[in-house]
Amino acid sequence: MKSLMKKVFAAAAAIATVFGLAATTVATANAADNATLTVSTTDAKFAGKTVNAYKMFSATVSSDGKAVSHTLTDKWKPFFKDSVGLNGATDENINDKANDYVSKLTGNDLVAFATKASNWAQNTANGITADATATVSADASNGKYTATFTGLDYGYYVVAVPGATLANANSQYATLVSVHSTSVNADIKGALPTVVKTVNGESATSAKIGDPLTFTLTSTIPDMSAYSTYTFNFKDTLSKGLSFKQVDSVKVGDTILTKDTDYTVSTSEGSDKNTLLTVTMLNFKNQQTNAGKTITVTYTATLNKDAVVGGHGNTNSATIQYSNNPSTGGTGESEPSKVRVFTYGFTVDKYTGDNYDDAATRLAGAEFTLTPKNDSTPISFVRVNAGSATENAVYRVAKADETGTTTIITPENGKVEFQGLKNGEYTLTETKAPAGYNKLASAIGVKVDGQNNGTDTTNATVTITYNNNNGSVYNQTASNGVIPVQNKSGAILPGTGGMGTIAFTVIGVLVIALGVAWTLKRKNA
Template identity: 85%
Template sequence: MKSLMKKVFAAAAAIATVFGLAATTVATANAADNATLTVSTADAKFARKTVNAYKMFSATVSGDGKAVSYTLTDEWKPFFKDPAASGLTDNGVTDANVNDKANDYVSKLKDDALIAFAAKASNWAQTKANNITANATATVSQNAATDGKYTATFTGLDYGYYVVAVPGATVANTNGQYAALVRVHSTTVGVDIKGALPTVVKKVNGEGATHAKIGDPLTFTLTSTIPDMSAYSTYTFNFKDTLSKGLTFNQVDSVKVGDTTLTKNTDYTVTTTNEASGETLLTVAMNEFKKKQQTNAGKTITVTYTATLNKDAVVGGHGNTNSATIQYSNNPSTGGTGESEPSKVRVFTYGFTVDKYTGDNYTDAATRLAGAKFTLAPKNGDPMSFVQVNAGSANANAVYRVAKADETGATTIITTPQSGKVDFQGLKNGEYTLTETEAPAGYNKLASAIGVKVEGQNNGTDTTNATVHITYNNDNGSDYNQTASNGVIPVRNKSGVVLPGTGGMGTIAFTVIGVLVIALGVAWTLKRKNA
């Protein structure tokens, strides 16, 4: 009899010992259920997101708080009776014993098995067909506190064992943890938000920013992670990319899951829309995403496409910014969608100004020269082609931008206007040779070409403008020892020297002398006759 009683008490203790909490006494009714659960995260992506709390087990706690007893809620009994949902594979689960079986099963879970169970529970609770309603909801704060944490607070909770999850949250790391299991058996409880929301990382030529000349092709990559879609019957997953006015979309080169290339119009579709602003909206929409890719949850998915820097590109300044997001299903219960934080890249192109003048001093009052002709070439390369954007005037710079391949109206000869100033635009970083091919009438052509170095510096996706350094030398060497203030290179022409010639006053002098000789000869002849 004593042996039997020991077994009975041992079984009772095992049932009461759930989730690592040993019951040392028989639990009594709770004095008051009025718990506060604070959920927190340092991840700004969760700001303003909804957090749901689902009570899986009710709990009673002893007066001294040392003993806890859990009772499975009616809503969660179908979960544990379905082996595929919960992982409880005991074939003997019935309505009569499901509470004990669930207690025993969960109390023995640990490490990866417990994490996997949390994911299963979260998915099951959020699956619309299961008709589970969150016992409580809260919203993550818009701004972080002084400790850098964003928080959501549940108040007035009953004691129990809760599944806490953000709708739409998915795989956070390699162990697949994206839901929290929380023991609420005291008045104040805290837990970190688990999981991650779909994100995208955008690169241009493998970087967060790059430089290019007008007409250059650029390669963009959009990289994300396939989410766990277990809670969903269908799942929306679209790449949405906005190309600035200065970029012309070419084509999507590939969409890959890991190293596997997907098929266009079967696995995904591509659409482009020309916005009124001049921007282009590129959408790469995944087809039957859950059906085809659920088994690849956690793997990377990458879109690669090309675009060309065009004539509308912003020169210097903030550059040409474009951004990408992921549109994704964020609530299996309602079928809603959300959009990730944008990932931005910038493409920069640069320029400089030539100021043609004459005189001993380079000042605003110096005489400017029209009609000087130049070519600009990459160092040791052929002259580049440009298109005239503005002819210039006495008070305005002429503007020439780099021509695209086979563009009509292109020329390699750049001519200064009355203002003497010419803007060369659409250049990438590098060394260039500026050659005067013809001087203005009455002036001597430069004896040697000018070496120019363009060095644009930027910090990727930051919002600051690029910093551009233009340096040059007057003998086309590699020692760029002069700095172009505000990107302006002064180029001086000297007027030609007046050379001496025959005729003029020399002829007059000889004529006068001749007349005098003749006059003296006549006078001498007359004097002899009179003698």
């Protein structure tokens, strides 16, 4: 008899300690079922998102809160029978088997179970709905974005954010949480689709107008188990200063996908003359076997004549449009990933006089070429503005399909702007001086050094340094990007030959002749 009683109490204790909770007595009726569950995250991408809570097991907690028993809800029985595949599970024993199965899960097995449970719950084919829904706060409090469920029954819940079907840093997709008291806290699990964009392999770069640029969009294939179909599109916005050329490749891992079979490409013009690029994935659900692998889009574009010079640069941003609700077929959009392409310039101020100031005389008609350092081919420019007594002349780098000029001419106000240059060293050569002035004896070395902070919206910092002997040491800084270039007027130099000496000789002979004649006249008198 004693042996039988020990077995009865042992069985009761085992049920009471399911999921690792210590039991000191057989559970009794709950004192109250009015629990609050607060889930939180530090990830701002979850702000405003919906969170669903699915009750897998109901719970009965003892009056002292030290013992808990769990009962599998009817709607979750098919999950354990069909998806988990418990051996020998029947309607009569499914509760005990499910309790036993979950209580023994640890580590990666528990994480995998949470993923499977979350996907099963969200799959509309299984016909269950969330027991409670909450919304993540739009603003962080104490560094966290929170969603609060109130009035919950005690139980064991699967908590998931629709669309968060990518593993987080701990390889988790969903939260499993025991609600056994009136106030419970847990973390939001999983990650939302994101995209990382680079230009020439960086978050920002410099280029001259007409340069080709390579953009790469990188994302991760989500787990689409909960979905019958899945939307996954790359959406890219190129600023007005960037001209789209073509999509070079779309890859899953190292496998190249086929255009018009696996994806399509479309472009349209935005409201401010920018380019809207969309790479639409076709039959993306077929990529389920590649969940967790990277997917990359590579395309090329060029910096064009509308490029912003300096300033905040030419911004290019991309997002992922993705399915975020298997029940409604809704979609969400990732946070944008931005890159910036910068192009720079400087100004030459041609003057004469001993002092460089506003009162100095400016010179028109000086001609220059600009060549990359250690290169013999001058850069071709398009004249945007010829300049005047009050306006600077403006020249920008010519694109490959434009007819430009390599000769830059200063206007009446002496100032000419060189625009559309990338970082680097250049040689500025005066090829012709204004009439009446001596040409510079040496070329001028110019260094363009633009610094920027990638995706921030602050302006770039551009430093223009130069030297007057085209050397490698740039020992002078151009204030506000202006390089003063002085010309000196030509001096009147002495000459030989011509009529000058002949005239003096003739005059001398005449003087002598007149003197002789006068002397002879006096003798004869």
